[in-house]
Amino acid sequence: MFDQINGMPVHALVVHAAVVFVPLLALAAIAYAVLPRWRSKIGWAAVLLAIAAPASAAVAMLSGTKLHDRLVANGLSGPPLEAIDEHMGFGTLTFYFSLGLGVVTLIMVVLASRKASRPLPRAAELGLAVIMVALAVISGYYVFRTGDSGAQAVWGTTS
Numbered sequence: 001m002f003d004q005i006n007g008m009p010v011h012a013l014v015v016h017a018a019v020v021f022v023p024l025l026a027l028a029a030i031a032y033a034v035l036p037r038w039r040s041k042i043g044w045a046a047v048l049l050a051i052a053a054p055a056s057a058a059v060a061m062l063s064g065t066k067l068h069d070r071l072v073a074n075g076l077s078g079p080p081l082e083a084i085d086e087h088m089g090f091g092t093l094t095f096y097f098s099l100g101l102g103v104v105t106l107i108m109v110v111l112a113s114r115k116a117s118r119p120l121p122r123a124a125e126l127g128l129a130v131i132m133v134a135l136a137v138i139s140g141y142y143v144f145r146t147g148d149s150g151a152q153a154v155w156g157t158t159s
Helices: 010-034 036-073 079-112 122-155
Strands: none
Touching (some): 036 079, 036 122
16 A cells, blocks of 8 residues: 555655645644634644644655665665665654644644633643644654655765
8 A cells, every 4th residue: 555656656656745744734833832812713724734744744654664665675775775764764753753743733722722711721831832842843853854864865975
């Protein structure tokens, strides 16, 4: 399922979704966390991205594993394989951090949208906002490192 479509590696087809959705989730989460007056306008986008970003990162990770296995079966070894292994490590971290960001974003949206009679305590709101911003920054960093290491593995040299 995650190996090939018409002879093309699925990874090459799906990786761009993660490259778009993870940074968009990071931006939406930061906006939601630090701009309470925007929450009613961007909550729906934050929820959709909280689901789409980790899902796209998971599909990219799973299809990348299939591509890795295919390349190893075809005899890839040495420095090119080491570069791909490094890329896979960054991709795994991207998935886990985007998943964490997605979960925290969903929690924040649900708790922040409660009725005015039961508002989220200020300390809880601040704590969730800090966690969201931190996870957004880390997710953005790792999606960049993943993309850069993948591009270097395919198109460039690290020297």
